[in-house]
Amino acid sequence: MSMTPPSVEKLAEIMAKLRTPVTGCPWDLEQDFSTIVPYTIEEAYEVADAIERNDMAALKDELGDLLLQVVFHSRMAQEAGLFDLQDVIDGISAKMIRRHPHVFADVSADTADAVVTNWEAIKATERQHKSSDTSALADIANALPALLRAQKLQKRASRTGFDWDTVDDAIAKLEEEIVELRDARNPAHTAEEAGDLLFAAVNVCRLSGVNAESALKAANGKFERRFRAMEEIAGDQFVALDLEAKEELWKRVKKEEKA
Incomplete structure (x- = not known):
């Protein structure tokens, strides 16, 4: 493993050539911030997936892909006269020093x-100086996954004292939302109450010390694993089975999984 201090200069030079008019890459030259965003999000998820699979070789590759996204956005900003890659690095360096006064200054945090x-x-404090929006909910990104954003909104609100006292209170609210969903009068009302139900469920997760996004991801994985096991048992006959037979298969798979 190299002991040479890391440098992104080579990658920045490659991106500069890819974005050079006439001699650069036609695809790269056509891109802008909005067209690259989906790739940035995808690469972040692929980093998370590699970590979840404990695949360190894949993690190395995916971190490189994610780093490329930073370089790509920075290059486009430089071309527009907004900022460049060095500004990005300087900015995050200053932020990390500022937010760790217990390491770089004399603040105590044991x-x-x-x-x-x-x-x-x-x-x-940074939010107050950066934006005219003084709300406790300021700067929570709209592009976050909905469950994650709900948890962040609730966490911020909690810091102002607007929160349930106990998880039991949150569960009671969840039960109330189930009743309201059952009583919904039309599709629009159903959609509204379904959203309230999900938001209430996130509150239960948060007050239980559970990350809602991670919990749902685990539930998705469990459902997929059990469903695939049902398909494997029934083979080509699975689709033709009635619901009762499928339910029996589900119970069988669940029992075998827990055995």
Whole structure:
């Protein structure tokens, strides 16, 4: 493994050539911030997937792909006269030093909880200086997955004292939302109440110390695993089975999985 300090200069030079008019790559030259965003999001998820699979070789590759996204966006910004890659690096370096005063200054933080408390206080101060939006909910990205954004909204609101006292209170609200969904009068009302139900479920997760996005991802994986096992048992006959037979298969797979 090389001990040479890491440098992104070579990658930045490659991107500059790809974006050079006439001699560059036609595809790269056609891109802008909005067209690259889906790739940026996809690469972040692929990093997460490699970690989940504990595939370190894949993680190395996916981190490179994600780094390319940073270089790509920075190059387009440089061409527009907005900022460049060095500005991005300088910005995050300054931010990390600013948000870790217990390491780079004389602030005390002996536990992880104390670090988080300091971090959030510093972020709140930064928001006040950066934007005219003084809400506690300011700067929570709209592009976040809905469950993750719901959890962040609730967490921010909780810091102002707007929260349930216990998880039991949140569960009671969840049960209330189930009744309201059952009583919905039309598709629009059903959609509204379904959203309220999901939001309430996120609250239960948060107050239980569970990440809602991770929990749903695990549930998706469990469903897929069990469904595929049902298909494997029934073979070509699976689709033709009635619901009762499929339910029996589900119970069988679930029992075998827990055995």
